[in-house]
Amino acid sequence: AERPPVDVAALAAGVRDGSRSLLARAITLVESNRPDHRAAAQELLLDLLPDSGGAVRVGISGVPGVGKSTFIEALGTRLTGDGHRVAVLAVDPSSTRTRGSILGDKTRMAKLAVDDNAFVRPSPSAGTLGGVARATRETIVLMEAAGYDAVLVETVGVGQSEVTVAGMVDTFLLLTIARTGDQLQGIKKGILELADVVAVNKADGSHERDAKVAARELAGALRMMTPTHESWRPPVLACSGQTGAGMDEVWAAVQEHRCTLEADGSLGRRRADQQVEWMWAMVRDQLMDRLQSSAKETLGEVEAGVRSGDLTPTLAATRLLATLGLPDPR
Ligand code: GDP
Known part of the structure; x- marks a missing residue:
């Protein structure tokens, strides 16, 4: 059957005006692989590109269970409380296989999902990592044009996806947890090299001491590595997404990293x-x-x-x- 053509001008105006339903429709359009949708999406992006670029883009990565969704929920609500507009996106290529996204799921971030100043979007299931990455990059353009000034891109700490996410954000935040014994066990060196800020999460209750020891050990390990940026050494902090302890310091480090990049x-x-x-x-x-x-x-x-x-x-x-x-x- 003939499908009605996409009204690109109306979509662009709706996104600019901050309409949530038109933004959602625009994202669905950029996620689509249908050739006519691809063409309309490129027209839309070209229109909105001058309105993009204004957000702080942060990648947040860590293995499943490290506390990403709890952390993002806590960080996101703090930011909206401070008057920011927060977009949460996810890059989760596994969502293609499982036919259900484990990241950026609205049910994982119950408060943000109903926050008027937040927009939580699960990972597109566009097929390959390349397809998911394309849709996510294009969604960032839409989010920024819609006035979101903090874009948090979540990804699982497995495989190639964090390299992909590091390639689309200003600051890459690695979440980890304290482990006994060899602290580096479980963190691939390549991932540590991508990190601009490292946070040892779940630093609360009986885990607090271990987390702080782990943070010091990790900081020591990082000092042995060649820095990716001459004027920035990735700090290692301890925090708890659950209690909020150390969250301000982590966000301050993210902002400081971005300021350093801006300054030079x-x-x-x-x-x-x-x-x-x-x-x-x-x-x-x-x-x-x-x-x-x-x-x-x-x-x-x-x-x-x-x-x-x-x-x-x-x-x-x-x-x-x-x-x-x-x-x-x-
Ligand atoms: P994700 O898979 O990385 O998104 O991790 P979740 O946020 O779903 O958290 C995994 C488990 O760790 C859940 O049972 C959480 O309740 C718990 N958790 C998350 N953050 C913290 C934290 O800061 N401290 C403690 N003690 N537990 C946490």
Whole structure:
């Protein structure tokens, strides 16, 4: 059946006016993979791009159970209490497999979900991590155009998703918990390297002492690593999302990190680099998508040829790329 075309101008105006229902509809549009939706979404984003960029963008990562949703609920309500407008997004590629998002779920953040100054959006189930990342980046543009001045992007501390999220935020906050023995056990070095601020969570009750010891040990470990930014050393703090202890310090560290980036001009560079990296990610995704459909007929045969040694991988690659209609460069 003919579907009515998307009224991009009305959507853009609604988003700018802060209409929650039109913002939700705009997000659904950027999450869609239908070609006509993709085209309308790009038109919408182009329209709203000048109104974006105004938020503090913070990534919040940690393994399941570390207390992310409790922490974000506590942080988010503090921020809205201070007059901020808070958007919570999630990057959770596993939501594709489980057909249900474990992150950014409204039921996990009951207070924020009903807060007029907050907008909680679960992870899109757009397929691949690349697809989820694209939808999330585009949703950040929409949220900012709608006037949200703090965007919190939540992700699980497993796999590639935190690298992806670090690539779309100003400050990357890693949540962890105290562990006995080797404190670094369970935190992959690569993830620690992404962190701009580290918080040892659940520093309350009988865990408080352990959390503070863990924070000191982690700070020591971080000092051994090469800093990613010359004028910033990631601080390690202890906090409790449940009692609120140390939350102000964690948020102060996030703001201080952003001020440091602003002061030496690297915030603008970081964001510009992220836009260019996003562009290349889109080129890679679109090329692979198009290749997979253009080469559908020959894919199996060419792969079999490479496996058996009848074709060199280079010749096979040229054959596959030729299905895109690209001329052989030689
Ligand atoms: P997530 O999976 O990282 O989002 O973690 P949740 O926020 O769902 O919390 C996992 C479990 O840890 C729940 O049982 C929470 O009640 C508990 N929890 C979360 N934050 C804290 C905290 O600051 N202190 C303590 N003691 N428990 C917490």
